[in-house]
Amino acid sequence: MRKSFKLVFFLAVLTFAIPAYAEPQIVSGAKNLLNDATTWLLGLIPTAAGLMIGYHALMKQFNDDPTSASIHNKAMKNILVAGAIGVSAVGLVKAFLAYFQ
Incomplete structure (x- = not known):
């Protein structure tokens, strides 16, 4: 009983403490970098394939x-x-990134 109370208390503290902490700059920068890179890839992949x-x-x-x-048909x-x-x-990565924004 005491162990489960500690777990519930810890989870409750974490739940209310999470909004108090800011996201590190490296994490937000990495998300922005991945978002920009996937945007470029969504344009470059079909273009290169078409060419x-x-x-x-x-x-x-x-x-x-x-x-x-x-041979050319197979290619x-x-x-x-x-x-x-x-x-x-790339679309799956973009959807995964959209979940965190």
Whole structure:
């Protein structure tokens, strides 16, 4: 009984004491840095993926070899998958950061 009372008292003190403490500057700076970096990544990943797909489509168009065409088709598919995974991962990080703001 005494042990559970100490635990409840400790949690109650923590609950009311948390707003009294300010967030360290390094923590708020890290959150701002991650938020800005993820904003840039959400723009750069689709742009780079689009440029790479355009490059492979252009190379596929200029080559008459069917083997080369299949290589470029596979590369375009891989770029689409990687771009979707990248944007999804950055979106999850951005959602996680939004929870703490």
